[in-house]
Amino acid sequence: MSTVAGTSRAKKSSSGERVADWLDGRLGIYGMAKANMRKIFPDHWSFMLGEICLYSFIIVILTGVYLTLFFHPSMNEVEYHGSYVPLQGVRMSEAYASTLDISFDVRGGLLVRQIHHWAALVFLAGMLVHMMRVFFTGAFRKPREINWVFGSLLFVTGMFTGFTGYSLPDDLLSGTGVRFLEGALLSVPVVGTYLSMFLFGGEFPGGDFVARFYSFHILLLPGIMIVLVLTHVVYVFYHKHTQFAGPGRNNNNVVGAPFVPVYVAKAGGFFFLVFGVIALIAAIASINPIWALGPYRPDQVSTGAQPDWYMGFAEGLIRVMPGWEINLWGHTLALGVFIPLVIFPLVLAAIAVYPFIESWVTGDKREHHLADRPRNAPTRTAFGVAWLTVYFVLLIGGGNDLWATHFHLSINSITWFVRIFFFAGPVIAFIVTKRICLGLQRRDRDKVLHGRESGIIKRLPHGEFVEVHEPLSPEQRYTLTAHEQYQPVPLEPSADGNGNGDEEVHDASHSARIRARLSRAMYGAGGQVAKPTADDLHAIEGDPNSP
Numbered sequence: 001m002s003t004v005a006g007t008s009r010a011k012k013s014s015s016g017e018r019v020a021d022w023l024d025g026r027l028g029i030y031g032m033a034k035a036n037m038r039k040i041f042p043d044h045w046s047f048m049l050g051e052i053c054l055y056s057f058i059i060v061i062l063t064g065v066y067l068t069l070f071f072h073p074s075m076n077e078v079e080y081h082g083s084y085v086p087l088q089g090v091r092m093s094e095a096y097a098s099t100l101d102i103s104f105d106v107r108g109g110l111l112v113r114q115i116h117h118w119a120a121l122v123f124l125a126g127m128l129v130h131m132m133r134v135f136f137t138g139a140f141r142k143p144r145e146i147n148w149v150f151g152s153l154l155f156v157t158g159m160f161t162g163f164t165g166y167s168l169p170d171d172l173l174s175g176t177g178v179r180f181l182e183g184a185l186l187s188v189p190v191v192g193t194y195l196s197m198f199l200f201g202g203e204f205p206g207g208d209f210v211a212r213f214y215s216f217h218i219l220l221l222p223g224i225m226i227v228l229v230l231t232h233v234v235y236v237f238y239h240k241h242t243q244f245a246g247p248g249r250n251n252n253n254v255v256g257a258p259f260v261p262v263y264v265a266k267a268g269g270f271f272f273l274v275f276g277v278i279a280l281i282a283a284i285a286s287i288n289p290i291w292a293l294g295p296y297r298p299d300q301v302s303t304g305a306q307p308d309w310y311m312g313f314a315e316g317l318i319r320v321m322p323g324w325e326i327n328l329w330g331h332t333l334a335l336g337v338f339i340p341l342v343i344f345p346l347v348l349a350a351i352a353v354y355p356f357i358e359s360w361v362t363g364d365k366r367e368h369h370l371a372d373r374p375r376n377a378p379t380r381t382a383f384g385v386a387w388l389t390v391y392f393v394l395l396i397g398g399g400n401d402l403w404a405t406h407f408h409l410s411i412n413s414i415t416w417f418v419r420i421f422f423f424a425g426p427v428i429a430f431i432v433t434k435r436i437c438l439g440l441q442r443r444d445r446d447k448v449l450h451g452r453e454s455g456i457i458k459r460l461p462h463g464e465f466v467e468v469h470e471p472l473s474p475e476q477r478y479t480l481t482a483h484e485q486y487q488p489v490p491l492e493p494s495a496d497g498n499g500n501g502d503e504e505v506h507d508a509s510h511s512a513r514i515r516a517r518l519s520r521a522m523y524g525a526g527g528q529v530a531k532p533t534a535d536d537l538h539a540i541e542g543d544p545n546s547p
Contacts, residue, residue, distance in 0.1 A: 042243035073214035092295035114282035152352035175296025187337035245482035316394030378437035386426035441529035
C-alpha cells in the first residue's frame with residue numbers, strides 16, 4: 001500500500017512540476033518567485049491603512065458586479081407595482097424602480113447595496129487617512145513622488161466614481177446632487193451650457209444622464225481606478241514601505257518580514273476581517289434609504305439633501321460663497337459658483353504636487369526610505385493639519401442646514417462661521433500644531449540629555465527634593481536622534497554676481513529669493529529644535545571621554 005501511495009504522490013508531483021516548467025518556459029515564474037516571494041517588507045500598524053483601501057476597493061468591485069445584474073440604467077417612465085406599498089402606482093424612472101426591486105425583491109439585494117455603499121465610503125475614508133499618514137511621515141519623498149501623484153489621482157477619481165454611483169438611483173436626494181452639478185457646469189463661462197447639454201442630453205434633467213453616469217460609473221472611472229491601483233501597488237512592492245528609524249535601520253536596508261508566507265497570510269486574514277466589518281456595518285446601519293424620499297422631481301428639493309462626506313468640501317465652498325455676479329456684454333458670470341469650482345481642483349492639484357514643492361524648497365534630491373516622526377517636521381505637519389482644518393470647516397458648511405436643525409442654530413450664523421474660519425481656521429491650526437511639534441521636540445531633547453522621569457523623589461542633604469531621571473538606553477537615544485534636520489538654503493547669487501543682467505538672470509534670482517525665504521521659514525530659527533549631539537550628551541554626563 002505504501003509503495004502504491006508513494007508512486008501516486010510521485011506522479012502528482014511530477015505532473016505539477018511539468019506544469020510549473022511549462023509556465024516557467026513562457027512566463028519565467030521561477031525567476032519571479034525567487035526575486036519576489038522572499039522580498040522583505042517593514043512592519044508597522046499604519047501600513048494597514050493602505051490595505052483597508054485595497055480590500056474595500058475589491059469589495060466595491062465584487063458587490064458592484066452583482067448589482068449590475070439587476071439595475072436598469074434608464075430614465076424611461078414606468079408605473080411602480082413592486083413590494084413597497086407606499087409607492088404603489090407612482091410613476092418613476094426605470095432606474096429608480098429597479099433600485100427599489102433590488103432593495104425589496106432581489107434576494108440579498110438590500111444588503112449588497114449597503115455593503116457596496118459602505119465599502120465606497122470606507123475606501124475613500126481610508127484613502128484620506130492613508131494619504132495623511134504618508135504626508136505626515138514624509139513617505140512621499142524620492143523615490144515615491146510619482147506614487148503620491150497616483151494616490152492623489154486615485155482619491156479624486158474615487159470621489160467622482162462615488163458621486164456618479166449615488167446619483168444612479170434617480171431618487172430625490174441624488175437628483176438634488178445632480179442638480180447641484182448642473183448649476184456648477186452652467187457657471188463655466190462660454191462653454192457651460194454646452195457641457196450641461198452634452199451631459200444631460202438636453203435641458204435638465206434630460207433623458208440620458210442616468211445611462212451616461214452608468215457608463216462612467218461601471219466602465220470609465222473603475223477602469224482608470226484599476227489601472228491606478230495596480231500601478232500604485234506595483235510601485236509599493238518595488239520600493240517597499242518606508243520604515244521608521246531605529247537600531248539597525250537605515251536608508252540602505254529593510255528590517256521586516258518576508259512577503260511569503262508572512263504577509264500573504266496576514267493579507268488573507270485581514271481581507272476577510274475588513275469584509276466582515278463592512279458587512280456588519282451594512283447589516284445594522286441603514287444608508288441611502290431611497291424609498292423614504294421618493295423618485296426625483298425637478299420641482300422638489302429634499303430636506304437635508306447632503307452628498308456623501310467626500311464631496312462635502314465642494315458643496316461647502318458653494319454654500320458659503322456669497323452670491324456674487326458680474327454682467328459683461330449681456331452675459332452673466334456667476335462668481336458665487338464659478339470661484340468655488342476653480343478653487344476645488346486647485347486645492348487638489350496643490351496636494352498632488354506638494355512633494356515636488358518640498359523637494360525644491362529643501363534642495364534634497366536623495367532617496368529616503370526612513371519615515372519621519374510628524375513632530376520632527378513641524379512645518380509640514382502644520383500644513384497638513386491646516387488643510388484638514390479647511391476640509392472639516394467646509395464640511396460643516398456643506399451640511400449647514402443639518403447643523404442648524406439638529407442643534408437649533410441660525411443657518412446664517414453657521415454660514416458666517418464657515419466664511420470666517422475658512423481663512424482663520426487653518427492659520428490657527430498651523431500655529432498651534434507647529435508649537436505642539438516644537439514642544440514635543442524639546443521634550444525628546446530633554447529625554448536624550450537628562451533621561452526619563454522615573455517618578456522616584458529623593459531628598460538631598462540640604463533639604464531639596466529632586467526627581468530621579470533614568471537614562472535612556474542607546475537604542476532609545478538613537479531612535480530619538482536618528483532624524484535628519486534640514487538647514488535653510490542660502491540665497492544663491494545671480495549669474496553676474498550682483499543681480500543685474502538680462503531678464504533670465506532676473507527671473508532666476510527672483511526664484512532663488514522665494515526659495516530661500518520659504519526654506520528659512522520652514523527650517524530656520526523657530527522652525528525646528530536642534531537635536532542633541534554627542535558633545536551635548538558628553539557635557540551633561542560630565543565626562544568628555546564617555547562613549
